[in-house]
Amino acid sequence: MLLKYSYKFKNxxxxxxxxxxxxxxxxxxxxxxxxxxxxxxxxxxxxxxxxEYQNAIVDFGDDAAVIDIGGDDVILFAADGIWGxxxxxxxxxxxxxxxxxxxxxxxxxxxxxxxxxDIASSNxxxxxxELMEGLAEGVxxxxxxxxxGHVHPDTDYNSISVAIIGIVKKDCVIRSDTARPGDLVIAAxxxxxxxxxxxxxxxxxxxxxxxxxxxxxxxxxxEIAKRKLVTAGKDISNPGLIGTLGMLCExxxxxxxxxxxxxxxxxxxxxxxxxxxxxGTGYVFTAxxxxxxxxxxxxxxxxxxxAIIGKIEEGSKLDMYNKTDRVTVFDFSRESITGICSE
Amino acid sequence: MLLKYSYKFKNxxxxxxxxxxxxxxxxxxxxxxxxxxxxxxxxxxxxxxxxEYQNAIVDFGDDAAVIDIGGDDVILFAADGIWGxxxxxxxxxxxxxxxxxxxxxxxxxxxxxxxxxDIASSNxxxxxxELMEGLAEGVxxxxxxxxxGHVHPDTDYNSISVAIIGIVKKDCVIRSDTARPGDLVIAAxxxxxxxxxxxxxxxxxxxxxxxxxxxxxxxxxxEIAKRKLVTAGKDISNPGLIGTLGMLCExxxxxxxxxxxxxxxxxxxxxxxxxxxxxGTGYVFTAxxxxxxxxxxxxxxxxxxxAIIGKIEEGSKLDMYNKTDRVTVFDFSRESITGICSE
Numbered sequence: 001m002l003l004k005y006s007y008k009f010k011n012x013x014x015x016x017x018x019x020x021x022x023x024x025x026x027x028x029x030x031x032x033x034x035x036x037x038x039x040x041x042x043x044x045x046x047x048x049x050x051x052e053y054q055n056a057i058v059d060f061g062d063d064a065a066v067i068d069i070g071g072d073d074v075i076l077f078a079a080d081g082i083w084g085x086x087x088x089x090x091x092x093x094x095x096x097x098x099x100x101x102x103x104x105x106x107x108x109x110x111x112x113x114x115x116x117x118d119i120a121s122s123n124x125x126x127x128x129x130e131l132m133e134g135l136a137e138g139v140x141x142x143x144x145x146x147x148x149g150h151v152h153p154d155t156d157y158n159s160i161s162v163a164i165i166g167i168v169k170k171d172c173v174i175r176s177d178t179a180r181p182g183d184l185v186i187a188a189x190x191x192x193x194x195x196x197x198x199x200x201x202x203x204x205x206x207x208x209x210x211x212x213x214x215x216x217x218x219x220x221x222x223e224i225a226k227r228k229l230v231t232a233g234k235d236i237s238n239p240g241l242i243g244t245l246g247m248l249c250e251x252x253x254x255x256x257x258x259x260x261x262x263x264x265x266x267x268x269x270x271x272x273x274x275x276x277x278x279x280g281t282g283y284v285f286t287a288x289x290x291x292x293x294x295x296x297x298x299x300x301x302x303x304x305x306x307a308i309i310g311k312i313e314e315g316s317k318l319d320m321y322n323k324t325d326r327v328t329v330f331d332f333s334r335e336s337i338t339g340i341c342s343e
Numbered sequence: 344m345l346l347k348y349s350y351k352f353k354n355x356x357x358x359x360x361x362x363x364x365x366x367x368x369x370x371x372x373x374x375x376x377x378x379x380x381x382x383x384x385x386x387x388x389x390x391x392x393x394x395e396y397q398n399a400i401v402d403f404g405d406d407a408a409v410i411d412i413g414g415d416d417v418i419l420f421a422a423d424g425i426w427g428x429x430x431x432x433x434x435x436x437x438x439x440x441x442x443x444x445x446x447x448x449x450x451x452x453x454x455x456x457x458x459x460x461d462i463a464s465s466n467x468x469x470x471x472x473e474l475m476e477g478l479a480e481g482v483x484x485x486x487x488x489x490x491x492g493h494v495h496p497d498t499d500y501n502s503i504s505v506a507i508i509g510i511v512k513k514d515c516v517i518r519s520d521t522a523r524p525g526d527l528v529i530a531a532x533x534x535x536x537x538x539x540x541x542x543x544x545x546x547x548x549x550x551x552x553x554x555x556x557x558x559x560x561x562x563x564x565x566e567i568a569k570r571k572l573v574t575a576g577k578d579i580s581n582p583g584l585i586g587t588l589g590m591l592c593e594x595x596x597x598x599x600x601x602x603x604x605x606x607x608x609x610x611x612x613x614x615x616x617x618x619x620x621x622x623g624t625g626y627v628f629t630a631x632x633x634x635x636x637x638x639x640x641x642x643x644x645x646x647x648x649x650a651i652i653g654k655i656e657e658g659s660k661l662d663m664y665n666k667t668d669r670v671t672v673f674d675f676s677r678e679s680i681t682g683i684c685s686e
Contacts (some may be wrong), residue, residue, distance in 0.1 A: 038495075041494065042493075042494050043477065044483065044490065045476075045478070046489045046490075050488055051482070051486040051487070051488055053459065053486075054458070054488045055457050059488065059491060065491070067458050067508065069416060069457070070416075071414060071416075073413075073414075077490060077494045077508055078491055079461065079462050079504075080462075081462045084498055114418075115399055115402075115420055117408070117420060117506050119423075119504035120463075121424075132385065132388045133388075136388050139389065139393075139394070143394040145389065145399055147399045147402035147410070147420060148420065148422055150381075155502075156500060157498070157499060161422075161424075161462035161504035163506030165410065169381055291442065
């Protein structure tokens with residue numbers, strides 16, 4: 001399973017012998033990317049009935065919605081579920097993972113997570129218990145309480161939905177639709193992780209770490225937000241690094257070029273697999289020329305491995321290149337990942 | 344179906360020939376009440392890992408959690424799903440109903456609803472479309488936007504989870520664990536409604552009304568909160584009037600006595616059924632002697648039918664009575680609805 005989708009020419013560190021055309025095709029058609037198309041349909045439904053007066057500054061298309069509450073602070077509000085197939089593989093990991101992805105939604109926006117609510121359904125006492133224990137372990141790790149919700153312990157299926165709120169200063173929000181041509185692209189990962197256990201595209205960086213260490217390292221995006229070091233950003237999620245940057249480019253209406261040889265990577269993971277990985281802790285941010293290096297350093301000081309991997313460009317193409325080749329992965333003038341663009 | 348659970352001696356307006364003992368048993372064993380027991384298990388899981396420092400002033404046991412954000416305002420945060428059997432009966436009503444119950448969670452606390460997120464799963468294109476249209480109609484009616492979420496359009500089941508945030512002044516929050524012996528109990532219903540369509544215990548008061556009228560009437564609890572007219576309150580939900588008041592008594596550690604002949608009721612609905620109804624718009628509030636009548640009037644001015652139906656008492660018993668009999672429905676020294684008490 002682990003190598004099923006890896007590319008034919010196994011690369012060694014420092015010598016990337018990739019067929020970039022084929023790699024681009026496989027990234028574009030990766031389920032983590034293609035599943036994002038569903039967002040477009042929801043958005044069109046709710047945009048049609050969007051109230052004339054409302055408090056949302058940002059809604060769909062970002063990691064969290066931004067809700068104006070009249071003061072200097074704004075409330076961040078997000079919801080995430082866990083793919084059914086991951087849930088059936090392990091209810092514990094689904095519960096735990098639901099916390100991780102929600103905390104990451106708030107972290108990506110530069111916010112402090114405040115509280116979560118959950119709605120869980122399970123088809124057996126064992127599944128229900130495991131799901132709850134996974135959620136509880138997530139709470140213990142990240143220190144973000146679950147303050148309400150429901151359990152349906154008697155359904156025919158297992159499912160878990162979690163919503164989260166966070167808080168951040170209004171002028172510090174890290175959005176994903178605000179990248180500008182000329183910005184540098186920074187990728188930051190916690191490299192102290194491992195693949196799995198339930199997907200070859202998961203990179204667990206949290207479950208085995210001490211809560212105190214973890215919570216400290218999670219303050220990094222709040223620091224970056226406060227110091228206004230970046231122009232835009234997202235947490236790297238199911239679409240992987242290139243797919244996530246693609247979403248950022250699409251909603252910012254810009255292109256980008258990524259130097260694959262600059263991408264931070266662990267030694268023992270196949271590179272294509274790595275590009276598709278959903279890391280426990282990973283971000284793709286954009287910053288002004290003069291602030292990018294400072295941002296990179298702040299990530300490094302927090303224990304992440306960060307590198308300037310490319311540049312935001314005018315136009316609609318997300319390209320990736322190495323020493324010998326350059327290919328376009330997405331051209332947003334002809335195609336879309338989410339279909340959501342800034343207005 | 345409609346009459347399956349109605350009591351044997353059909354009552355006429357003004358002459359309640361009820362067997363109160365039997366009625367009390369049936370209310371206590373009503374599924375809308377017994378399902379609330381599941382809350383206790385979740386709460387114990389999350390209380391065990393509750394972080395030492397957190398922003399939640401109120402969490403489980405109320406209609407919404409109350410999150411301190413440092414200023415005069417607090418954020419209300421709640422999540423609600425829709426019972427699977429209601430969902431399969433009509434995805435549209437499940438989507439619409441999910442909005443109604445979430446808006447009611449915020450209204451019950453005296454708050455202004457700000458935004459919702461949803462996670463929907465569906466097993467067919469038709470179900471998905473209906474579910475989304477129901478949600479969208481809820482947004483249109485109540486003017487509360489959906490600002491994020493997910494749809495899983497390819498699951499084996501249908502489910503809908505919605506979370507909501509609202510805002511209210513910290514010193515105006517209407518909690519449910521703050522009722523005091525001596526307070527009067529006020530029940531308020533929108534009487535302009537109809538039973539169904541998917542449950543004999545639904546009382547739809549919203550789907551057929553003009554959004555402008557509805558939104559105006561929904562300001563009533565914000566007004567009551569602002570004027571500090573009540574000591575505690577809840578929206579009447581699945582457990583019906585007596586069950587909901589029971590939850591309020593349990594968490595407030597008080598008893599109560601309800602005069603059944605004072606309960607506002609429509610002419611054409613069986614009284615036992617009415618006591619179990621989950622109304623689209625209905626509240627049970629408690630107030631000081633000197634403010635109860637003013638609170639009742641504010642409800643009436645907003646178009647609801649409100650009455651002082653009883654009194655909060657010392658002790659642990661929720662009794663109901665009529666001219667001839669008095670019975671205990673719940674005795675919280677021996678039993679529980681949710682198992683959650685104020686600390």
